[in-house]
Amino acid sequence: MRTLLGHALLIIGVAVTAADAQVTAIRAGRLVDPDAGTVATNQIIVIENGRFTAVGANVAIPTGAQVIDLSTQTVLPGLVDAHNHLALTYKQFPENNVYYLTYVLESTALRAIQAVSNGIQMLASGFTIVRDMGNNANYADVALRMAIEQGWIPGPTIIPSGLIIGGMGGQFWPTPEMAKDHNIVYPEYLDADTRDEIIKAVRQNALFGARVIKICVDCKPWGYSVDDIKLFISEAAKAGLKVEGHVQTVDGGKRAVEAGIWSIAHDRGMTDELHKEMARKGVWRAGTETPISLTGHQTQQRYDFTVRMLRNAWENKAPLTFSTDADYYVPGKTRGEVAIEFIETWKAAGIPARDVLRAMTTNGFKVSETETTRGPIKVGMWADLIAVPGNPLESIDALRDVRFVMKNGMVFKRDGVMTPAAFFRGGPVNGWNTR
Numbered sequence: 260m261r262t263l264l265g266h267a268l269l270i271i272g273v274a275v276t277a278a279d280a281q282v283t284a285i286r287a288g289r290l291v292d293p294d295a296g297t298v299a300t301n302q303i304i305v306i307e308n309g310r311f312t313a314v315g316a317n318v319a320i321p322t323g324a325q326v327i328d329l330s331t332q333t334v335l336p337g338l339v340d341a342h343n344h345l346a347l348t349y350k351q352f353p354e355n356n357v358y359y360l361t362y363v364l365e366s367t368a369l370r371a372i373q374a375v376s377n378g379i380q381m382l383a384s385g386f387t388i389v390r391d392m393g394n395n396a397n398y399a400d401v402a403l404r405m406a407i408e409q410g411w412i413p414g415p416t417i418i419p420s421g422l423i424i425g426g427m428g429g430q431f432w433p434t435p436e437m438a439k440d441h442n443i444v445y446p447e448y449l450d451a452d453t454r455d456e457i458i459k460a461v462r463q464n465a466l467f468g469a470r471v472i473k474i475c476v477d478c479k480p481w482g483y484s485v486d487d488i489k490l491f492i493s494e495a496a497k498a499g500l501k502v503e504g505h506v507q508t509v510d511g512g513k514r515a516v517e518a519g520i521w522s523i524a525h526d527r528g529m530t531d532e533l534h535k536e537m538a539r540k541g542v543w544r545a546g547t548e549t550p551i552s553l554t555g556h557q558t559q560q561r562y563d564f565t566v567r568m569l570r571n572a573w574e575n576k577a578p579l580t581f582s583t584d585a586d587y588y589v590p591g592k593t594r595g596e597v598a599i600e601f602i603e604t605w606k607a608a609g610i611p612a613r614d615v616l617r618a619m620t621t622n623g624f625k626v627s628e629t630e631t632t633r634g635p636i637k638v639g640m641w642a643d644l645i646a647v648p649g650n651p652l653e654s655i656d657a658l659r660d661v662r663f664v665m666k667n668g669m670v671f672k673r674d675g676v677m678t679p680a681a682f683f684r685g686g687p688v689n690g691w692n693t694r
């Protein structure tokens with residue numbers, strides 16, 4: 260085992276010196292700092308070995324550097340979708356948009372291949388980080404992360420949750436045949452009803468490569484108690500993981516916040532009071548605000564509530580992330596184009612472009628726990644960035660036209676066209692195992 264590990268580290272060393280020795284310099288006409296909400300003009304960004312090594316107006320371009328001219332564009336950090344399911348795509352045909360049927364009809368292998376494509380589509384729309392929050396068959400999300408990190412394929416940095424942990428049945432009300440045999444559908448949820456089962460479920464996900472733990476707080480009327488959720492949090496912490504709760508009731512939201520959960524998915528359990536408490540305790544809100552334009556996936560009544568509560572969360576300074584839950588096929592749109600549609604809801608809530616952008620970048624890096632390694636365009640960080648012709652601080656719709664994408668210092672999209680050849684490699688150039 261030790262020999263194998265040594266071999267892998269050697270491969271990493273070779274890959275870095277041979278493939279990424281190229282020095283790249285970007286001329287950025289405008290460079291956005293989403294944290295400060297400011298724009299600097301005529302900046303030079305230098306990238307070596309996949310990381311930013313210099314950023315500023317008076318930076319000299321190193322001799323022999325490959326120069327990328329984005330002097331007519333606005334450069335900004337990559338975007339974050341804090342809630343997606345890349346290995347799930349339910350559809351009008353054949354399953355009538357009932358995802359329960361997708362689980363029956365499509366294998367983990369097929370869904371893993373779909374996830375590769377969905378990841379590429381997200382990256383093309385500027386999403387360089389995706390938190391992949393379960394419902395990904397039998398750990399297809401972890402496999403996707405590993406394939407991207409090992410260097411086989413392009414894709415966003417994936418923060419996978421592995422299987423969603425819930426009381427028996429998870430989000431479903433399965434038939435006894437399904438529930439007892441644990442074959443069809445069951446890979447989607449990990450049953451944990453007792454305290455021993457909670458501990459074991461967290462450890463299983465950690466063992467199989469999860470980077471965050473996702474639980475069903477209140478998918479059943481009995482749900483998880485405050486003490487149960489605290490047990491999840493303490494057990495996950497042993498593996499360095501945070502806990503996100505799927506919440507669909509006000510009671511569930513209260514229990515999750517009281518227990519000190521890291522993040523809450525969906526807005527159905529949100530109230531003015533809870534938003535105030537989330538602001539006080541620093542609980543991330545991943546509200547999954549479906550726009551009204553995605554016909555068949557949103558109703559006017561639900562949309563009005565969603566817009567009102569997003570506005571309320573912003574007014575109360577609850578920590579906001581941009582999250583979509585976009586796990587379905589919209590004919591004519593890529594997965595990335597569906598995800599970017601969600602800015603419509605943020606505009607309807609009257610949230611200033613600067614704060615929407617912060618939710619899509621800075622806050623996304625924080626909820627993903629990458630803010631010290633990946634996200635900000637700062638020296639030492641992995642070199643992820645995007646460019647658009649407009650200025651997203653003036654109009655957030657500028658993000659609908661991502662013309663340039665860089666990931667790990669490699670150009671993935673240029674002049675609006677994907678150029679991913681450098682990302683496809685015949686082996687695990689970054690090491691054979693990144694679990």
Ligand SMILES: [Zn+2]
Nearest residue numbers: 342344392584
């Ligand atoms: Zn979801």
